[in-house]
Amino acid sequence: MSVTNPSETVALATPDAPASAPASTRRPRRGLLRGILGNRKAAFGACVLLLFGVVALAAPLLAPGNPSLITAIASQPPSLEHLFGTTAKGQDVLALTMHGARTSLLVGFVVGAAATLVGLLVGVASAYFGRVIDDLLSLVTNVFLLIPGLPLLVILAAFLPPGIGTVVVVLIITGWAGSARVLRSQALSIRSKDFVAAAVVTGEHPLRIMFREILPNMASIVMSTFLACVIFGIGAQAGLEFLGLGDASVVSWGTNLYWASNDGALFTGAWWAFVPSGLCIALVAFALAMVNYAVDEVTNPRLRTTKKGRTRA
Amino acid sequence: MSTTPILEVTNLRVEYHGDNRQVVAVNDVSFSIGEGEIFGLAGESGCGKSTVANAIMRLLKDPAEITGGQIRFRGRDLLAMRGEELRRFRWKEIAMIFQSAMNSLNPVMTIGSQMVDIFTTHEGLSVKQARSRSAELLRLVSIDPVRLDSYPHQLSGGMRQRAVIAMALALEPSLLIMDEPTTALDVVVQQEIMAQISDLQRQLGFSVLFITHDMSLMVELSHRMAVMHSGRLVEMADAELMFASPLHPYTLSLMNAFPPLTGPRVRLTGLSDSVRATDGTSGSCSFHVACPPDRANCSGNIPDLREVQPGRFVAEHPRTSIEGTAA
Amino acid sequence: MRFIVRRLAFYLLAFWVSITLNFLLPRFMPGDPVTRMFAQAANKMQPHQIEQLRQLFGLDERPIWQQYLTYVQNIFTGQMGVSISRFPTPVSEVIGSQIGWTLLLGGTALVIAVLIGNLLGILAAWRRGGVLDSVFPPILVFVGSFPYFWLAMAALYLFGVVLGWFPIRHAFDAGMTPDLSWTFVSSVATHLFLPALTIVLVSIGGWMLGMRNTMIATTAEDYILMAEAKGLTNNRIMFRYAARNAMLPSVTAFGMSFGFIVGGALLTEVVFAYPGVGYQLLAAVQGLDYPLMQGIFLTITAAVLVANFLVDIVYVRLDPRVRVS
Ligand SMILES: Nc1ncnc2c1ncn2[C@@H]1O[C@H](COP(=O)(O)OP(=O)(O)OP(=O)(O)O)[C@@H](O)[C@H]1O
Ligand code: SF4
Ligand SMILES: [Mg+2]
Numbered sequence: 001m002s003v004t005n006p007s008e009t010v011a012l013a014t015p016d017a018p019a020s021a022p023a024s025t026r027r028p029r030r031g032l033l034r035g036i037l038g039n040r041k042a043a044f045g046a047c048v049l050l051l052f053g054v055v056a057l058a059a060p061l062l063a064p065g066n067p068s069l070i071t072a073i074a075s076q077p078p079s080l081e082h083l084f085g086t087t088a089k090g091q092d093v094l095a096l097t098m099h100g101a102r103t104s105l106l107v108g109f110v111v112g113a114a115a116t117l118v119g120l121l122v123g124v125a126s127a128y129f130g131r132v133i134d135d136l137l138s139l140v141t142n143v144f145l146l147i148p149g150l151p152l153l154v155i156l157a158a159f160l161p162p163g164i165g166t167v168v169v170v171l172i173i174t175g176w177a178g179s180a181r182v183l184r185s186q187a188l189s190i191r192s193k194d195f196v197a198a199a200v201v202t203g204e205h206p207l208r209i210m211f212r213e214i215l216p217n218m219a220s221i222v223m224s225t226f227l228a229c230v231i232f233g234i235g236a237q238a239g240l241e242f243l244g245l246g247d248a249s250v251v252s253w254g255t256n257l258y259w260a261s262n263d264g265a266l267f268t269g270a271w272w273a274f275v276p277s278g279l280c281i282a283l284v285a286f287a288l289a290m291v292n293y294a295v296d297e298v299t300n301p302r303l304r305t306t307k308k309g310r311t312r313a
Numbered sequence: 314m315s316t317t318p319i320l321e322v323t324n325l326r327v328e329y330h331g332d333n334r335q336v337v338a339v340n341d342v343s344f345s346i347g348e349g350e351i352f353g354l355a356g357e358s359g360c361g362k363s364t365v366a367n368a369i370m371r372l373l374k375d376p377a378e379i380t381g382g383q384i385r386f387r388g389r390d391l392l393a394m395r396g397e398e399l400r401r402f403r404w405k406e407i408a409m410i411f412q413s414a415m416n417s418l419n420p421v422m423t424i425g426s427q428m429v430d431i432f433t434t435h436e437g438l439s440v441k442q443a444r445s446r447s448a449e450l451l452r453l454v455s456i457d458p459v460r461l462d463s464y465p466h467q468l469s470g471g472m473r474q475r476a477v478i479a480m481a482l483a484l485e486p487s488l489l490i491m492d493e494p495t496t497a498l499d500v501v502v503q504q505e506i507m508a509q510i511s512d513l514q515r516q517l518g519f520s521v522l523f524i525t526h527d528m529s530l531m532v533e534l535s536h537r538m539a540v541m542h543s544g545r546l547v548e549m550a551d552a553e554l555m556f557a558s559p560l561h562p563y564t565l566s567l568m569n570a571f572p573p574l575t576g577p578r579v580r581l582t583g584l585s586d587s588v589r590a591t592d593g594t595s596g597s598c599s600f601h602v603a604c605p606p607d608r609a610n611c612s613g614n615i616p617d618l619r620e621v622q623p624g625r626f627v628a629e630h631p632r633t634s635i636e637g638t639a640a
Numbered sequence: 641m642r643f644i645v646r647r648l649a650f651y652l653l654a655f656w657v658s659i660t661l662n663f664l665l666p667r668f669m670p671g672d673p674v675t676r677m678f679a680q681a682a683n684k685m686q687p688h689q690i691e692q693l694r695q696l697f698g699l700d701e702r703p704i705w706q707q708y709l710t711y712v713q714n715i716f717t718g719q720m721g722v723s724i725s726r727f728p729t730p731v732s733e734v735i736g737s738q739i740g741w742t743l744l745l746g747g748t749a750l751v752i753a754v755l756i757g758n759l760l761g762i763l764a765a766w767r768r769g770g771v772l773d774s775v776f777p778p779i780l781v782f783v784g785s786f787p788y789f790w791l792a793m794a795a796l797y798l799f800g801v802v803l804g805w806f807p808i809r810h811a812f813d814a815g816m817t818p819d820l821s822w823t824f825v826s827s828v829a830t831h832l833f834l835p836a837l838t839i840v841l842v843s844i845g846g847w848m849l850g851m852r853n854t855m856i857a858t859t860a861e862d863y864i865l866m867a868e869a870k871g872l873t874n875n876r877i878m879f880r881y882a883a884r885n886a887m888l889p890s891v892t893a894f895g896m897s898f899g900f901i902v903g904g905a906l907l908t909e910v911v912f913a914y915p916g917v918g919y920q921l922l923a924a925v926q927g928l929d930y931p932l933m934q935g936i937f938l939t940i941t942a943a944v945l946v947a948n949f950l951v952d953i954v955y956v957r958l959d960p961r962v963r964v965s
Contacts, residue, residue: 143654145896148944150903151937154921158933159665231785238787239907243925257790261911266797274797278790285785293781370869375768403871417866419881421888421959430880434872464960480870 042294048287052280056101063095067251075270085272088263096256097276103252104234104281107164111171111233116226118172119179120218124210126180127187138184144177150239157245167237167246175232179225186221190214220299227292231285238281253277318345319387319520320369320407320488326381327364327373338364338377340544341617346488351514351521353535353552355528355567361544362524363412366492369522370409371399386488405435408481409490412524414474415497418465424451424476425461431483450479454509471502478510482517489514490522495530507534528568532556537624540564546618549626560627643962647952651945658941662934663711666697667704677724677928689722696721696931720935725927731935735917739939741811742916746905748832749839750898757844758890761851762883765859773852780845788904791838792911799834806834809913835912839905843897850893854886861885888959895951899944906940 037043055062065071070090078085084093122141126134153174160166190196191214199209215222234253240246241254248255256277260266265273327339338361346352356362367373369384371391384391386406394402411417419427425447432443448458454475465473474494481489491510495503511534514521525531531538532552539549540563548561559565618626678693685693695710702710714720720731764773783791800808807813812827858864859882867881906918913919917936924932956962 139650139653142650143657146651146654146899146945146948147658148899148902148937148940150900150906151921151940153903154925155662155665155933155937158925158930235787239789239903242787242789242907243910243922245925257793261793266793266801269801271797274790274793278786278794281787281790282782282785286782289781289785372865372869400871400873403869405871409866409869411862411866411869413862416862419863419867419885420961421885422880423960430872430876431870434870434876466961 039294039298041290041297045287045290045294048283049291052101052105052284052287055098056105059095059098059102063092063098065095067091067095067099068249075268075273077270078272084276085270087259087273088265088268088270089259093256093272093276096251097253097280099251100253100256100277101280103164103250104237104254105284107168107171107237107252108230108234108284110168111175111237112226112230114168114172115175115229115233116179116183116222118176119181119183119225119229120215120222122176122180123183123185124187124214124218126184127191128206128210128214130191134184137180141177141180141184144174145181149174149236153236153240154243154245157240162245163247164250167240170240171233171236175229175236178232179229182225183218183221186218187214190217220295224292224295227288227295231288234281234284253281317348319348319350320346320522321385322365322369322382323385324382325365325368325384326379327361327368328378328380329376330378331376338544339368341382342541342544342546343382343618344539344546344549346520346522348487349518349520350537351511351523351535353531353538354522354524354541355526355531355538356541357526357567360541362526362541363492365541366409366490366522366524369490370403370407401435404431404481404486405484406486407488407490408484408486410477410481410492410494412492412494412496414477414494415470417477418473420465423462423464424468428461428476428480428483431480435484446483447479450483451476453482453513454479470498471506474498474502474506475509478506478513482513482519485517486519488520488522490524492524493526496525503530510534526567528556540567545628546626547628549618551624554625560621560625643956644952647949651949655942655945658938659712659715662715662938663708666930667707677930684727685722686728689728692719693721693931696934715938720938721931723924723929723932723935725923725929725932731931734920734932735935735939738915738917738920739943740916741914742902742905742909742918743943744828745832745835745839745909745914745916746902749836749843749905750901752836753840753843753901754847754890754894756840757847758851758883758887760844761848761853762855762878762886764848765852765855765886766878766882768856777845777849777852780848783841784843784845786842787907788839788842789907789911791842792835792908795834795838796911807831811915831912831914835905835908835914839901839908842904843901846897847890851883851886851890854889855882858882858886888955891951891955891958895948898947898951899940902940902944 068091071092073086073090075088075090076082076086082092082094084097086092087096122137126137153170156170156173157166160170196209196213199213204213237246237252238254238257241248241252242258242261244258246252246254246258248258254277257274260270260274260277263270263273265271322345323343325339325342326337329336329338340361342361342365344352344354354362354365364373364377367377368379369391371394373379379392386402391402418424425444428447428450429440429443432438432446433440436443438446444461447461451458451460456472456475456479460468460472460476465476468476478494494510495506498506507530510521523531523535532555535552537550538552538555539546540555540561541547542563548555548559548564550560555564556568559568618628620626678690695707696714718732720735723729723731723734726734760772760776764770764776767773786794796808799805807830811831812818812824813831816824816827818824864877864882867877872881905916906921908914909916909918910922917940921933921936923929924936
């Protein structure tokens with residue numbers, strides 16, 4: 001889902017989440033965590049993510065040295081010496097892939113966290129203050145949602161000085177609106193609950209209400225928004241870099257694909273040059289999506305796939 | 314009143330399968346409804362009334378399961394019906410007005426097309442014929458036929474309710490199930506609609522299963538009635554008789570929960586839950602209002618109905634006499 | 641009607657934001673991208689073309705509000721400067737000659753993905769726990785996890801290069817002149833197949849799961865129970881009552897995701913060298929062709945806004961409730 005805005009994944013996955021999410025319970029955390037831990041999809045996703053995390057952290061140990069250096073004969077298919085083969089320049093693909101994980105995951109999670117945070121602030125502020133502020137913030141959110149993501153990414157990235165920092169900033173700018181929309185509607189539905197009204201009447205401070213009453217009840221939706229934003233971040237980063245708008249000297253899954261395509265890997269039959277990085281992006285995104293669906297299922301039992309078929313007359 | 318029964322429910326049991334616990338929503342319930350009879354089913358919220366209605370309509374699905382008993386309609390075994398047979402049977406023989414009649418209309422289809430498809434599906438009429446039949450039906454419940462082209466949100470609550478009644482009568486069913494048909498309406502509209510229903514019933518002669526928790530409304534309308542509590546029937550008798558002298562303490566407390574508008578003020582008695590037995594042997598019990606001091610051997614369950622006078626049934630506890638508890 | 645007017649105003653606002661963004665970016669970013677572009681391109685340009693580009697990118701000395709007015713005026717009269725990578729063709733001409741292919745590819749893929757995805761979602765929700773409900777979602781989610789362009793690369797490699805079943809680049813065979821002959825149309829279709837397929841594969845899962853979840857919520861509604869009690873046929877309940885209503889959020893999502901699918905299609909074009917604006921976008925990025933990049937951005941934004949407006953009009957026809965409110 002390289003150029004999918006997070007809103008798409010989230011909105012599609014939880015169309016009725018605002019109504020059914022944990023607003024009814026005042027302390028959703030425990031149940032949520034326990035439910036997620038016991039869910040097979042989540043367990044699978046967590047394992048895959050953990051694996052990638054470990055590889056990314058340990059990349060300098062597993063594949064010491066600069067992965068961009070030319071260390072072998074060019075365009076070799078996978079062999080014992082080079083498990084994933086070598087690129088058209090003679091770099092080791094396995095080393096590139098492992099080091100690529102560092103940048104890709106880092107950018108993905110940073111973008112995910114930042115976009116979710118911005119979305120959360122906008123959403124909760126919208127819901128809490130209502131009226132003019134809500135109208136204004138919603139308007140801005142919707143405008144950002146509507147402007148097509150990739151072309152916007154491209155012109156932003158083209159004008160800003162190239163580099164990883166630019167990529168991160170640009171992805172946050174294009175990614176926050178999706179999470180803001182989802183989080184706003186959830187915050188709104190919690191805002192209308194009696195216990196929040198009670199807190200307002202008893203004169204609690206707005207900030208306290210936001211952080212003590214509204215936020216804790218949004219745990220699950222914040223989590224799934226975050227996961228969707230990470231998926232978006234990783235995919236969109238790859239898309240940008242594939243177009244040559246990243247920093248081509250940094251090793252990441254996106255730049256690996258950029259170079260593979262530039263070096264004509266498709267036409268020389270060097271499938272090993274582009275398969276590993278793409279597969280990694282897909283696996284990470286899939287793992288994140290699995291955790292995300294698990295969160296949905298735990299908070300919204302109706303979505304579970306029941307074992308026995310429903311009998312319809 | 315009761316002649317040959319049109320509907321016979323025997324020992325019906327329905328369970329909801331939860332994640333890790335079962336709820337027996339209807340437990341060994343038996344009753345029958347005669348031709349042209351209005352049979353009332355009363356009981357507090359959550360006692361299982363709608364579950365009974367949905368079981369008769371065969372509308373229960375997944376967590377709910379009919380685990381015992383029989384439902385017969387004019388001698389046909391309803392629980393054995395499948396697929397196409399069941400589809401044809403529904404609405405033709407038994408129609409239902411749902412508890413939330415407000416929500417039982419599809420918001421994005423006109424009233425007309427929701428009526429028309431009854432005729433086109435069941436009677437194979439052309440859309441044109443079906444429309445004129447629908448227009449007649451709307452007139453029957455005093456709605457202007459131009460409303461055929463209205464969407465549900467364009468009608469008032471009372472009108473929507475009448476439209477639903479019109480739909481229910483479309484195929485002239487022999488039994489009409491009404492699940493709290495007027496709860497969402499104000500008292501005036503409620504009265505109007507109930508009057509209209511009883512007119513129509515006299516006119517067309519269908520039988521009615523009338524479900525409500527409003528005893529006074531029920532007594533006004535029903536010939537015979539039953540009181541349900543925690544999935545069980547506790548009393549069943551001629552409506553007026555039961556109203557005049559309820560035998561079961563729960564019936565009495567249910568009546569007192571809806572005080573008459575006129576007459577002397579009386580202190581309201583709470584429903585039986587408020588005096589739930591607390592010792593370990595009978596923790597699940599929620600039956601007798603006045604629980605005797607000695608309940609060591611008490612079953613903790615609501616006993617079966619017993620015929621105490623001809624046509625008069627009450628769930629009598631083996632260890633407590635009726636007179637003793639009704640005081 | 642009020643609803644439509646409000647939406648229209650909203651789209652105009654969104655377009656204005658895009659234009660303004662386009663206007664501000666080159667003026668507030670540290671000057672070098674634009675200077676670099678001029679350094680590279682100035683020698684092959686006529687003085688008046690240079691002048692126009694200077695105006696577009698704010699290198700003239702006029703006050704900013706005057707620049708802004710001229711800019712907006714230029715955009716609305718379709719003057720987006722000359723393309724540098726395809727010098728001396730004006731940007732509007734470059735885009736005009738290519739937007740058709742992008743619309744063909746994006747439109748075909750979108751329509752197919754939406755139709756099939758929603759149908760699968762309806763059926764999966766209707767038979768909870770059936771084959772469709774348990775097998776398809778994980779597979780489609782997995783396929784959907786791949787970046788659009790990567791799936792395109794894999795398909796191109798497998799079916800184009802290795803198996804040779806499908807052409808590997810461009811939108812029709814070399815040497816053909818576009819007309820409505822059977823040979824040309826079939827050539828276009830075979831060239832369209834792989835790129836469209838990859839977009840469909842990546843996006844279909846989202847539609848299916850979205851529809852499934854809304855359908856599940858919808859089938860719990862009372863009017864579905866009533867429809868069942870009415871003894872309607874299963875098909876009628878499923879499509880006319882349940883799906884008809886569950887479709888409404890899908891229609892909104894359709895408009896929303898249009899922009900993202902177009903984005904995905906742009907990358908797909910790059911892989912297949914499909915002669916749409918996406919492929920041109922890559923050329924623009926590589927050739928520091930800022931006027932073309934901005935032109936493509938604005939054109940696609942306009943297309944997406946128009947598409948959304950059309951979706952709104954459809955929505956009003958589908959949901960009687962918004963007609964009054
Ligand atoms: N989907 C469900 N899952 C589990 N239990 C259920 C479900 N639906 C109903 N129940 C249980 O079945 C019991 C009977 O419910 P039912 O809807 O028949 O009550 P009712 O008498 O119609 O109440 P009301 O007057 O509020 O409509 C309830 O106590 C409820 O706990
Ligand atoms: S006598 Fe038994 S059944 Fe009756 S209220 Fe007491 S404990 Fe319950
Ligand atoms: Mg009920």
